[in-house]
Amino acid sequence: MLDQTLVALASAAGAAVASAAGTDAWQGMRQRVARLFGRGDGAAQRFHLERLDGSVAELERAGPEAREQARARVLAAWQTRFHDLLDDADDEDRGELARQLDELVRYGQRPFGGMSAGDGGLTVEGTVDIRADRGSAAAGVMGDVTIGNPQRPGPGHN
Secondary structure, three states: OOOHHHHHHHHHHHHHHHHHOOOOOHHHHHHHHHHHHHOOOHHHHHHHHHHHHHHHHHHHHOOOOOHHHHHHHHHHHHHHHHHHHHHHOOHHHHHHHHHHHHHHHHHHHOHHHOOOOOOOOOOOOOOOOOOOOOOOOOOOOOOOOOOOOOOOOOOOOO
16 A cells, blocks of 8 residues: 555646646656556557546547546546555555656646746757758857858968
């Protein structure tokens, strides 16, 4: 039986999944949850990715009037899954799972799944490939840029 802290953590993790479903944070949340449940087993990870996709599909199928009820079902299902995950773990694994669930909840509380940028900033999750050639310049975020040959130093400049 889980103590109140772990029950609350499982509930918060379920809420984080339900809140992220269908938002910009979903892909990051989806991957983290699948890794947590998969625990290094690729087949288990794929199984949980399908479950997560089913949660989003349930929300998408629900019309606007039924969306909150669908979200409540998704929340309850994931709370139960997280609770069972913790309950089935031995004491040693339970501590590590609790730490990972806490990180998952924190991830869900950050804007856009944990990434943010200030004014003029660039936020990317994944691979970014920015290239420049033939004397051009490229950057994700760029201030004043001058392209060309530098001026020759005048007298007294070495």
